[in-house]
Amino acid sequence: MPRFKLTLEYDGTPFSGWQRQTGVATVQESLEEAFADLLGEPATVWGSGRTDAGVHARGQVAHVDIAKPYKAFAIQGAINKRLRHVPISLLNVEEVSPDFHARFSATARIYEYIILNRRAPSALERTRAWWVIHPLSIEAMAEAATHLIGHHDFSSFRDSHCQASSPLKTLDVLSVEKSEGVVLIKARARSFLHHQVRNMVGTLKRVGEGVWTPEKVKEILEAKDRRCGGPTAPAEGLYLTEICY
Amino acid sequence: MPRFKLTLEYDGTPFSGWQRQTGVATVQESLEEAFADLLGEPATVWGSGRTDAGVHARGQVAHVDIAKPYKAFAIQGAINKRLRHVPISLLNVEEVSPDFHARFSATARIYEYIILNRRAPSALERTRAWWVIHPLSIEAMAEAATHLIGHHDFSSFRDSHCQASSPLKTLDVLSVEKSEGVVLIKARARSFLHHQVRNMVGTLKRVGEGVWTPEKVKEILEAKDRRCGGPTAPAEGLYLTEICY
Numbered sequence: 247m248p249r250f251k252l253t254l255e256y257d258g259t260p261f262s263g264w265q266r267q268t269g270v271a272t273v274q275e276s277l278e279e280a281f282a283d284l285l286g287e288p289a290t291v292w293g294s295g296r297t298d299a300g301v302h303a304r305g306q307v308a309h310v311d312i313a314k315p316y317k318a319f320a321i322q323g324a325i326n327k328r329l330r331h332v333p334i335s336l337l338n339v340e341e342v343s344p345d346f347h348a349r350f351s352a353t354a355r356i357y358e359y360i361i362l363n364r365r366a367p368s369a370l371e372r373t374r375a376w377w378v379i380h381p382l383s384i385e386a387m388a389e390a391a392t393h394l395i396g397h398h399d400f401s402s403f404r405d406s407h408c409q410a411s412s413p414l415k416t417l418d419v420l421s422v423e424k425s426e427g428v429v430l431i432k433a434r435a436r437s438f439l440h441h442q443v444r445n446m447v448g449t450l451k452r453v454g455e456g457v458w459t460p461e462k463v464k465e466i467l468e469a470k471d472r473r474c475g476g477p478t479a480p481a482e483g484l485y486l487t488e489i490c491y
Numbered sequence: 492m493p494r495f496k497l498t499l500e501y502d503g504t505p506f507s508g509w510q511r512q513t514g515v516a517t518v519q520e521s522l523e524e525a526f527a528d529l530l531g532e533p534a535t536v537w538g539s540g541r542t543d544a545g546v547h548a549r550g551q552v553a554h555v556d557i558a559k560p561y562k563a564f565a566i567q568g569a570i571n572k573r574l575r576h577v578p579i580s581l582l583n584v585e586e587v588s589p590d591f592h593a594r595f596s597a598t599a600r601i602y603e604y605i606i607l608n609r610r611a612p613s614a615l616e617r618t619r620a621w622w623v624i625h626p627l628s629i630e631a632m633a634e635a636a637t638h639l640i641g642h643h644d645f646s647s648f649r650d651s652h653c654q655a656s657s658p659l660k661t662l663d664v665l666s667v668e669k670s671e672g673v674v675l676i677k678a679r680a681r682s683f684l685h686h687q688v689r690n691m692v693g694t695l696k697r698v699g700e701g702v703w704t705p706e707k708v709k710e711i712l713e714a715k716d717r718r719c720g721g722p723t724a725p726a727e728g729l730y731l732t733e734i735c736y
Contacts, residue, residue: 255614302615326612335614367571369500369580370547370619 247311250318251342252277252291254306257333258481259373264296264306273297273306273334280328281310284321294348294489295355295437300481302374305337305356307489309348346491354418354436354490357443360483361429361451375428376447376483382454384424390453390460391420391431393467394446400439401470403449405478408440413470415439422450429454432487441478449476492556495563496587497522497536499551502578503726504618509541509551518542518551518579525573526555529566539593539734540600540682545726547619550582550601552734554593591736599663599681599735604692605728606674620673621692621728627699629669635698635705636665636676638712639691645684646715648694650723653685658715660684667695674699677732686723694721 254273262270266278274291281289293308312321318339325336345351360375362368363382368375394403394417401413419434431450433443449466452458458476466474499518507515511523519536526534538553557566563584570581590596605620607613608627613620639648639662646658664679676695678688694711697703703721711719 255611257615257617304615322611330612333614333617335611337611366500366567366580366582367575369578370502370549372502372578374615 247313247344249309249311249342249344249346250321251338251340251346251348252308252310252336253338254303254308255335255337256303256306257373258297258300258302260333261299263299263301264293271332273303276329276332276334277308277325280325281312283328284324285312285314292348294352297484297486298441298481300373301484301486302482303486304358305488306486307348307352307491309342309346311344348489351491352437352489354434355438355486356419356432356434356488356490357438358485358487359431359433359443359447359479360485361431361447362427363424363429364427373482376480378429378451378455380455382424382429382451383456384422384429384454386456386460387429387431387450387454388422390450390458390463391422391446393460393464394420398467399470400442400467402466402472402475403442403445404439404472405441405445406472410437410439413439415442420446444479444481444484445472445475447479447483451479452476492558492589494554494556494587494589494591495566496583496585496591496593497553497555497581498583499548499553500580500582501548501551502618503542503545503547505578506544508544508546509538516577518548519553521574521577521579522553522570525570526557528573529569530557530559537593539597540731542729542731543686543726545618546729546731547727548731549603550733551731552593552597552736554587554591556589593734596736597681597734599679600683600731601664601677601679601733601735602683602688603730603732604676604678604688604724605730606676606692606696607672608669608674609672618727621725623674623696623700625700627669627674627696628701629667629674629699631701631705632674632676632695632699633667635695635703635708636667636691638705638709639665643712644715645687645712647711647717647720648687648690649684649717650686650690651717655682655684658684660687665691689724689726689729690717690720692724692728696724697721
């Protein structure tokens with residue numbers, strides 16, 4: 247049965263996250279309903295991973311198997327038409343080998359986190375960024391980030407509900423840049439623990455405010471204890487940007 | 492009585508435009524209510540000009556007179572706190588001379604228009620850009636724009652409800668740039684006719700699609716007849732970016 251790779255953009259605001267759950271709106275459910283409507287039979291859409299409630303995506307990837315003889319180009323148009331009432335858009339559809347798996351074939355995941363760092367709250371990015379009023383030191387945040395890059399036990403940045411078998415992960419990239427009041431944090435790893443990016447961002451923000459030194463982040467990492475880390479940054483600043491295969 | 496200059500950002504989506512009208516939500520009304528609540532008496536907020544329903548602002552300017560001894564910095568915080576339930580943010584407040592007038596002292600107005608030009612509809616910018624699926628030629632649009640720059644009778648781009656005494660305006664800048672699927676059109680003039688920017692954008696879009704040649708825009712301008720111009724581009728792509736004094 248032909249398999250298709252789907253590249254997706256969505257605004258996470260109205261959704262209770264990616265994964266289908268009874269009684270709430272999810273991205274997966276909206277997609278599966280659109281495919282079921284097109285195909286005339288139930289469809290399962292497999293994501294590269296879950297995103298939490300309120301988290302956005304500019305490049306989430308999923309796959310779906312379609313028995314009927316549809317072309318990728320036609321699927322994109324037909325599904326986007328059926329998604330007009332929800333903020334989800336199929337950016338690309340391509341036929342892939344049947345052994346491609348959105349989750350298991352992924353070699354890296356890239357997230358971006360946006361902090362709006364200015365005195366005035368945001369009118370245009372209210373559900374798209376974390377508003378932080380206290381001026382942040384980007385130099386301190388970037389220095390702190392270097393302590394987290396590499397292969398580590400990330401227990402101090404792991405949510406208590408995390409289902410991963412091991413807290414060991416390899417963080418390839420954690421960069422901090424600032425441009426006109428916007429702080430952009432990029433993180434890249436083969437995979438992340440639950441809430442890892444948001445917990446790292448919450449910790450870096452404390453460093454940026456001067457509450458903690460950059461070296462403190464090394465101590466937090468070595469403590470391997472979630473109670474030592476910073477708060478979880480809010481969902482609205484997080485974007486799943488790209489999945490690499 | 493001390494006069495304060497207000498610089499404002501707002502998401503135009505939930506508002507029936509800038510100007511106070513009975514029975515609908517407007518930006519001016521939200522601001523005047525916030526000031527009245529702070530001051531304990533009615534306040535009038537004078538804008539640099541109206542924006543239409545759905546049009547956004549990154550740098551609208553207004554002024555307000557305040558008899559009580561408030562500092563600019565305190566006003567910003569107190570008003571933003573009272574605007575938390577609406578997507579309006581006071582970016583800056585400064586005390587100005589009593590002969591400053593947000594509308595009459597303005598020497599130029601700058602607007603930006605954003606077109607999302609790609610096959611996939613937008614999930615993240617649905618109310619913030621005009622989605623145009625047909626690939627646009629930026630070269631043709633930029634060439635067409637040059638015909639509109641300068642002092643002209645802009646009747647072909649003037650809404651029938653326009654209250655300006657004359658259709659003569661001087662357009663200082665009309666530029667077209669493209670970057671990663673986003674077309675950005677910038678327009679600068681001392682003042683504009685009603686719907687002038689959106690009518691110029693609707694015309695440039697037709698040129699970009701190849702329906703009209705760039706030279707056709709010169710003919711449209713010279714016809715001085717709104718029926719010759721292109722359609723009015725939708726409000727959601729328009730941003731009032733800056734008012735110069």
